[in-house]
Amino acid sequence: MKKRMFSLFLALTLCLGLLPATAWAAGETVPSNVTLAGTALESGKSYIATVDGITEKTGESAETNYLTYDNGTLIVIGTVEITCDSAGLSFYNGTLTLAGNGDLTIAASGSNSAVSGSPQSTLTTAEGFSGSITLGSVNASAVQNVVLDLTTGGDILISSAKNSAVNTPQNPVMLAGKTVTIKGTDETTEASPANVSTVTAPKLNVTAGDGVTITGSGAIPLIADDNGGECAVTLNAGGDVEIVNKGGMAVFGPLTVTEAHNVTIGGGGTSLLYSANGVHCINASGTVKMESSGIVCSGNDANGLTITGAETVDIAGESTSAPVVTGMTLNECGAATVTRLQCSDTMAPIASTVTSDIPVLLRNGSNDIEPQLLWDGEYYQKAAVDDVYMEPSSEAAVYYEAGDGYVMFSKTSDGTKTGTANAVLLNAGSTAPIAGNLAEVKVIGENSLSEIQSLDEVGTKVSFTGNGTLHTFFGGSVEPEIADSVAFHGLVCVMTTEAPQEQEKPSISMNFTAYGTSDLPPIMWESDQDPGSFVVGTVSSKEAIVTIRLTVSEGATLTIPKEVPLKIEKSEEISCLTNHGTLINNSTVSLPDATPADIKGLRLTGSGLVQVPSGTSITYYTNEGVELGNHKMENLDLSSADADQGDLKIDGYHWDNADRTLTLNGLALTGTLTLPDASGGEIKIVMSKESLVNSVSVSGSYRPTVHITGSAPLTVQSISGDMSLTVAQGAVLNAMERINIGSSDNADSIITVNGTLTVKGDSGIRCGQMVTGADGTVNISGACGVAVFGVNGSSGTEYKGAFQIANGGTFTADCTDYNVMVFTGGAAVTKENAETYLVLPDNYLPAGHSIRVVTGESGGDTHYAVTVAQKDADLTLVSEHITGAGGKMELKYQPTPTPDPDPTPDPDPMPGGGSDDSEPSYSILLTETKGGVLAVRYKYASKGDTVTITVTPDAGYELDALTAEDKNGKELALTDKGDGKYTFPMPGSQVTVTARFKQTDTGTENPFTDISKNDYFYDAVLWAVEEGITSGTSDTTFSPNVSCTRAQMVTFLWRVSGFPKASITNPFTDVSADAYYYDAVLWAVEQGITGGTGDGKFSPDAPCTRAQMATFLWRAAGSPAPASNVSAFTDVPEGSWYAKAVQWAYEQNITNGTGDGKFSPDATCTRAQMVQMLKISNQEFHVAK
Known part of the structure; x- marks a missing residue:
């Protein structure tokens, strides 16, 4: 059974x-x-x-x-x-x-x-075979004669203790396994090497997942075919490769190694690798080490050995009569050395016919401390470092080690020390300067050198060639020629000397030009302790008269670091400083007797100050030319404040200890503002006048809320510490570097924005929660955007509403890696709860974007984050940092065009316009610009309609450029119809029209020091002066940013109308007969423009809001009905008392709002805005007289 x-x-x-x-x-x-x-x-x-x-x-x-x-x-x-x-x-x-x-x-x-x-x-093996295979013999070949074709998921080991491992002279060998090991006879088992190969076959093809080993100790090649034939070897390694023959050659035949990590090839014969007609190719990611008792590579092919991708190449041989390696190519390797193991005075080069994209060190003996350098077919000797300079030699081509790279010089042209030479910079980094009579400097890779001095005596022009990057300072007597392929970052100084006349000092001209991205270095010191400054203008010393000029070239960015102030010697020498690029002032720029227009003309950015010495006093300005006053201090430490301190007029600040309120009045604080411990309460910073503060921090262990309020901007470099932060409505906070608040993990700290917050630094914002209110605007740019980490609750960290925007708020970002991120660490996030962590109102996501969940590994754990990114973006999360979620993005209301539910028949339809009420209409936005006015007859049009733009330049101006773009920024074709009219076909989206005007003559003379031609309201102010509407707040100031009062508004409107007399009696108790605005107020009441503020009052000194301004103008024009009942602005509710007035003003091009789809009706109207809107409304195209 x-x-x-x-x-x-x-x-x-x-x-x-x-x-x-x-x-x-x-x-x-x-x-x-x-x-x-x-x-x-x-x-x-x-x-x-x-x-x-x-x-x-x-x-x-x-x-x-x-x-x-x-x-x-x-x-x-x-x-x-x-x-x-x-x-x-x-x-x-x-x-x-x-x-x-x-x-x-x-x-x-x-x-x-x-x-x-x-x-x-x-x-052979069947498909799917997964076992290990071990084949071994003692005295005979382990495998004899047969075709060997084995593929397995396990290991393969073939060995013979005293003979060949594989002897199949007529058949190929094909092996594939996890690891493949082939061992032939070993010298340790015999007194002398056997006269056998480990592998004898016409072809050896091995594929491994984790490495290949082939060893033996034969007097003949380790791998070869029978009867002197070559064996073609291909090893697809998947790991390390070891090919070692203790007694002779390693491979007789072409060798190909792919997908290897480390590769070791050794041999005891006169040659390591040989093939009469084939080549040897090694592709590895780690170290390739090859060592021979003779030469490493020989053969008829001049490029017989190619190594690609290796981090390190180490080749050594004992040959003295011939090169250790001949015909070698290195591609994308990290470092390479060829060593002649036996030090010799032979004339044979250590390496010959080498093609490489990196220099190769050539050592004559393993202990050679002054190796040669082989680069691009040229042999360089190691230079003796006896001087502070790196310089060429008249005796030989030399090289210097410079960081991880090299500086190489050709031998001087005429064999003298002052002869011309060429230099090669290859990934060089050094603080030692270069000096020499240089003709060409070839730049390869990334290079950073402190200084290059061209000591040309005859004015030879230096050419920078190559395709690398160079950070340096260059000095010479002739402007260098820099190829477009070279990324040059630094200052170029061209210095010329004019011989002195009798009994005069020589005159030296030093013209500095900034290219690329660089920092301004100090060039003058008053003492050994002085950190130095950069002086522009004419400086006289005992030896010479020196004139220094500084130019920032187009496209360049030059940073004035905090420790290097820039000084201009005389007011008439301000023209010696020219900025065609970006000039970042993080220090102090001194401009004697400069005007705000002079400062604005330099287009400075950054966190620093401009100081204007005049006589014995100094006035401080922002980089934008806004006067701060004469209040400057280094640090303001309020951590121990127990009483009031500081005077607004004298010190530029006042601390009210009882109210825990700090008022800033044009203070320039170059160090740190340390706020006191508020025991978890509130600290107010009231901005009375624009101020600059380098950094803001808090003391104590209780988290206060720092509340920033007031209409004047506060600009800081950074804000840090365990606090919460609120930007009140109308307040403006600018952070040039970062805001990093909260405890060590940033949790619990809350940022609330109801005003305007702008952050420009690469570090962005880090906090626990960020809330943008309905009136809030956030602008952020740099590498990182907003990163929020949650708020601690009773059951742990909570993330609901960690980043939220109220309806009406705006978030604008243009960051490199991510714009916004809610990081939850190990707390898992689903698509559903992601939208409760990052909360946006309806229709706030831009087209093509979505709220996305990103995961990443950290310490073996999965971490989660939520972001807003393109739907098809490739996102990664590593160490609280997302990449792939950056780029320009606006989180704001994205309107969907809808048909007019109650269209009004158009008695004069637009040419080409459709009449189908079901067709959606799209808005046409006209950008306010200086020098002229843009107008369209209709502010809405349907797809396919022909839209006509009328361009009216102001006196002294003409049109320079006109563009129309759809919502995606695509420029539309414009047709010039003559007489200032241009047309375009309406696309199926909103269109923005932009014009640029240029001056044709000087026009009215500007009497004011606080406005310049670059201001959008410049022409409006001069028009108002010319028309007798205003004469400014003084003989020299207009005060454009000061709030406009209700009395000023009706007075200006009254003057535009010709100073008419009113016949009514005064109905207001707060308007006296001797007030300058008396007649204007009565006229405005009589014309129905205003009825006062109630209770028999007009409130003449109250600020005039933008909504009131638009309403005054609308009523002055006869209260005409707007063309559309749909508001053009998200913050103007339909049915509000000012809705029709604002929509009419928009349709008449009197205003286009304050940006991002907003009108800001409750914001105070400034004097500049008032005259600009008044001038536009005064034109007949907009207001029927």
Whole structure:
């Protein structure tokens, strides 16, 4: 019964398990005479290993490690280790296939091979075979004659203790496994190397997942074919490669290594690699180390060895009569060294015919401390570093080590120290200066050098060539020629000397030009302790008269660092400083007797100050030319304040200790403002006049709320510390570098923005929660945007509403990596709760964007974050930092055009316009600009309508440029119809029209020092002066940013109307008959322009809001009905008392709002805004007289 059950089990095994094996062998010739350990294998039988061979497995055997043979397929079950006293696996004239998933070891003793057969025999593996294969022999080749084609998921080991591992001279060898190891005879087992190769075959092809090892100790090549033939070797390594022959050559034939990490090739013969006509190619990511008792590479091919991608290449050989390596190419490698192990005075070069994109160090002996450098076919000697300068030599081409790179010089042209030479900068970094009579400087890679001095005596022009980047300071007597392919960052100083006349000092001219991105260095010191400054203008010393000019070239960015003030000697020398690019002032720029227009003309940015000395006093200004006054201090420490301190007029600040309120009045604070501990309460910063503060921090362990209020801007470099921050409505806070508040993990700190917050630095904003209110505006740019980390609650950190914008608020960003991020750490985030963490009103997402969840690994844990990004953006999260979520983005109301539900028939339809009421209409926005007026007859149009723009330049101006762009920024084609009219076909989106005007004459003389031609309201102010509407707040000031009062508004409107007399009696108790605005107020009441503020009052000194301003103008024009009932602004509710007035003013081009779709009706109207709107409304195109 047991025999019958075993027969049934075997039959079932053959049917279910062996049919695929039979299929694997289908089409192949079944070998004859298959024997294993001297036992002939019979189809359908199983065998188990014994001490000295195998025996048939019977039905009574419980052995789980066995072999089953089936008509050319040998199935391995479990782990089978066979030791053979006789021949191992032997078969003839067919294909034997290994199948199953077990491990197989065949170890043959004596002079027997583990696998042998006729040259027509093939040992292969079935698809999916996953066991390890070990084939070994003592005195014979482990594998003899047969075609070897093995692929497995396990390891492959083929070895012979005293002979070849593989000897198949007529057949190729193909091996694929996790690791592949082939070991031939080893020198340790014999007194001398054997005269055998580890692999003898015409071709060796190995694919491994984790490395390849081929070793031996033969006097002939480790890998070769029979009878002096070459073996073509291909190793797809997947890990490290080791090819070592202790007795002779490593590879006789072309060698290809791919996907390797470290590669080690060693040999004891006269040559390491050889191929008569083939080439050797090694592709590795780690170290390639090759060492030979003779030469490393020889052959007929001049480029016989190519190494690609290696971090380090280390080649060594003992050859003295010939180069260690000839014909080598290095591609994208990190560093390379070729060493002649035996130091020799031979004339033979260490390396010859080398092509490389990196320099190669050539060592004559392993202890050579002054190696040669081979670059681009030129041999450079190591320079003796005896001087502070790196300079060329008259004796030989030399090189200097410079950081991770090199500075190389050709030999001087005429063999003298002052002869011309060329330089090569290759990834060089050094504080030592370069000096020499240079003709060409080739820039390769990233280079940073303190200084390059061209010591040309005849005015030779230096050419910077190459395609690299160079940060340096260059000085010479001729302006250098810099190729477009070179990214040059730094100052170029061209210095010329004019010989002195009799008894006069020589005159020296130093013209500095900034290119790329650089910092301004100090060039003058008053003492050894003085950190130095940069002086522009004429400086006289005992030796010479020096005139210094500084120019920032177009596209360049020059930063004036905090420790290097820039000084202009005289007011008439301000023209010696010219800015065509970006000039960032983070220090102090001194401009004697300068006007605000002079400061604005320099277009300074940054966190620094401008000081204007005049006589014995100094007045401080912002970089934009806004006067701060004469209040400057380094630090203001209020941490221990227990009483009031500071006088607004004298000190520029006042601290009210009882109210915990700091008022700033034009203060320039160059250090740190330290606020006191408010015990978790509120600290107010009231902005009375624009002020600058370098950094703001808080003391104490209780988190206060710092409340910034007032209409004047506060500009800081950074805000840090454990606090919350509120920007009140109408307040303006600018952070030039970063806002990083809260405890160590930024949790709990809350930023609330109801005014305007702008952050420009790369570090962005980090806090626990950020709330942008309905009147709030946030602008952020740099590398990082807003990162929020939640608020601690009773059950842990909470993220709901961590970043939120109220309807009407605006968030504008243009950051490199991410614009906004809610980071939750290990707290998992789903798509559903992501939208509760990052909360936006309806229709706030820009087209193509969505709220997305990003995951990343940190310390083995999964971390989560929420962001707003393009739907198809590739996002990554690493260490609280998202990449791929940056770019320009506006989170604001995105209106969807809808048809007019109650259209009014147009008696004079626009040419080409449609009349289908179902067609949506789109708005046409006209950008306010200086020098003229833009107008369109209709502020809305449907797709396909022909829109006509009328351009009216102001007196003394003409049109310079006119563009119309759709919502995606695509420029539309304009047709010039003549007489100042241009047309375009309306697309299916909003259109923005922009014009630029240029002056044709000087026009009215400007009497005011606080306005310039660059101000948008410049022409309006001069018009108002010319028309007698205003004469300013003094003889020299107009005060454009001062709030306009209700009395001023009606007075200006009254004067525009010709000073008419009113016939009514005074209805107001707060308007006296001797007030300058008396007649104006009565006229305005009589004309129905105003009825006062209630309770018999007019409130003449109250600020006039923008809504009131628009209403005054609208009523003065006769209260005409606007063309559209739909407000153009998101913050002007339909049905509000000023809605029709604002919409009319928009349609008449009197205003386009304050930006981002807002009108800001409750904001105070400034004097500049008032005269600008008044001038536009006075034109007949806009107001029917």
